[in-house]
Amino acid sequence: MGISLDAIALPDDLIWVDEYAHTPVKQTVSIAVDGALIVEAAAQTKGRPITLQGGDNSAWIARDTLEALRLKQYQPGLIMTLLHNGNSYSVLFAQPGGIEASPVVDYNHPAADDWYSITLKFIEV
Numbered sequence: 001m002g003i004s005l006d007a008i009a010l011p012d013d014l015i016w017v018d019e020y021a022h023t024p025v026k027q028t029v030s031i032a033v034d035g036a037l038i039v040e041a042a043a044q045t046k047g048r049p050i051t052l053q054g055g056d057n058s059a060w061i062a063r064d065t066l067e068a069l070r071l072k073q074y075q076p077g078l079i080m081t082l083l084h085n086g087n088s089y090s091v092l093f094a095q096p097g098g099i100e101a102s103p104v105v106d107y108n109h110p111a112a113d114d115w116y117s118i119t120l121k122f123i124e125v
Helices: 063-073
Strands: 003-005 009-012 023-030 038-041 049-053 060-062 080-084 087-093 099-103 117-123
Touching: 009 063, 038 060, 049 080, 060 087, 063 117
Parallel strands: none
Antiparallel strands: 003 009, 003 080, 023 038, 049 117, 060 117, 080 087, 087 117, 099 117
16 A cells, blocks of 8 residues: 655655554643632544654665655745655644664765665654
């Protein structure tokens, strides 16, 4: 099924590390002056974090793909379409730190096809 961000193909082996860490129900609990418990709850319709993470031995991208992602990150408020395993999400980059990348092999003059391990952090909107 694949993973892509707008027209940028991403590695299929990126792991969605916080897929089940989010709950859409938010609540506050307080105590009234008379000692009664007050619970307010509502559904959070947007704002789900989506973190896609590679590793030392998986989900590498080429430097030119990393640069294309960085150009998107530098556009404030840019809403993008993330396709992940057949599902579509409207997302923007979480700021700061929406892209974390480190070279698989360090070069003093990296080429466009050198590999990077990445973590991508989004917020569903």
